[in-house]
Amino acid sequence: MTIYARAHTNIALIKYWGKADKQLMLPATSSISLTLNDFYTDTAVTFDATLSEDQFILNDQPQSPIAVSRFLDHVRKLADIKARARVISLNHVPTAAGLASSASAFAALALAASRAAGLNLSPIDLSRLARRGSGSATRSIFGGAVIWHRGFDDASSFAEPLAIQPTLPLRMLVVTVSDQKKAVSSRTGMANTAATSPYYQAWVQANEALISPMITALAEDDFATIGALTELSSMRMHAAIMAEEPPFTYFLPETLRAWQLVQEQRRLGIPAFVTMDAGPNVKILTTAPYVDVLMTALRPAFGDRILSTQLGPDAQVITKEQ
Numbered sequence: 078m079t080i081y082a083r084a085h086t087n088i089a090l091i092k093y094w095g096k097a098d099k100q101l102m103l104p105a106t107s108s109i110s111l112t113l114n115d116f117y118t119d120t121a122v123t124f125d126a127t128l129s130e131d132q133f134i135l136n137d138q139p140q141s142p143i144a145v146s147r148f149l150d151h152v153r154k155l156a157d158i159k160a161r162a163r164v165i166s167l168n169h170v171p172t173a174a175g176l177a178s179s180a181s182a183f184a185a186l187a188l189a190a191s192r193a194a195g196l197n198l199s200p201i202d203l204s205r206l207a208r209r210g211s212g213s214a215t216r217s218i219f220g221g222a223v224i225w226h227r228g229f230d231d232a233s234s235f236a237e238p239l240a241i242q243p244t245l246p247l248r249m250l251v252v253t254v255s256d257q258k259k260a261v262s263s264r265t266g267m268a269n270t271a272a273t274s275p276y277y278q279a280w281v282q283a284n285e286a287l288i289s290p291m292i293t294a295l296a297e298d299d300f301a302t303i304g305a306l307t308e309l310s311s312m313r314m315h316a317a318i319m320a321e322e323p324p325f326t327y328f329l330p331e332t333l334r335a336w337q338l339v340q341e342q343r344r345l346g347i348p349a350f351v352t353m354d355a356g357p358n359v360k361i362l363t364t365a366p367y368v369d370v371l372m373t374a375l376r377p378a379f380g381d382r383i384l385s386t387q388l389g390p391d392a393q394v395i396t397k398e399q
């Protein structure tokens with residue numbers, strides 16, 4: 078039987094950067110994210126006893142199935158089956174936006190593959206399974222504002238929606254600075270930071286300390302604090318990265334330009350804050366009434382390379398036609 082699933086990508090407000098256990102994919106810190114509505118992955122999985130190896134097709138192009146196979150091995154073990162699978166994925170993450178799609182990809186794969194293998198996992202167990210594919214996928218099982226508890230073993234490291242969700246009309250603007258494949262993957266990047274940045278331990282401690290204030294700020298709809306903590310977590314992560322040996326940064330000149338434009342708007346009283354991941358693109362956190370004014374301020378520099386989105390839903394099983 079073929080199962081189709083859809084999962085949405087997410088952007089961390091309090092970042093995950095560094096592993097406590099590479100084998101189990103346990104993170105060094107907890108993290109908090111917003112699931113986004115307009116960027117998602119649809120994945121179809123069919124286990125087929127006649128296949129001699131797993132097959133993976135992404136956006137109509139056959140891919141090396143190595144990472145998918147490694148992930149499916151976890152599913153096969155859980156379901157106690159041997160069959161290989163056909164995996165067909167479509168990314169509705171505009172390639173030009175250069176957004177990471179591993180979060181939505183592994184969350185959709187976790188849901189579709191587990192159901193296709195006959196498992197009916199709880200959302201928390203799905204989140205633990207998605208974690209094996211990519212850390213950020215742990216959070217994409219859930220919609221809205223999500224926390225990934227770092228935990229201390231396989232059972233305790235999972236994501237769940239925050240108990241008190243913000244009611245603010247949160248918006249994320251995605252500014253595409255570059256649509257090139259990232260220079261250093263997040264997996265390699267975080268390993269480099271942990272191994273060579275003298276600020277790595279400080280980053281871990283400082284970032285974990287932002288979790289509890291962020292939970293409170295989101296519960297209280299305190300946008301000024303949500304935004305300030307978001308920018309702080311991201312820039313502290315990038316500072317730790319820059320101090321690696323040899324030094325490295327994901328920033329490009331236009332990244333700083335976008336950050337400066339947002340800071341200018343903030344001085345003018347517009348509530349907007351910046352966050353960046355393992356790439357040069359800039360995501361701007363704001364609320365609905367300020368989207369237009371921010372678009373107007375950014376358009377001279379970035380034209381139509383700005384997309385706006387709101388909070389998205391849980392990962393779901395879908396019918397083929399959706």
Ligand code: PMV
Nearest residue numbers: 089093211212213263354355
């Ligand atoms: O789990 P990965 O490999 O997609 O790494 C995610 C790393 C960041 O996007 C930079 C931060 C985060 O928490 O999503």
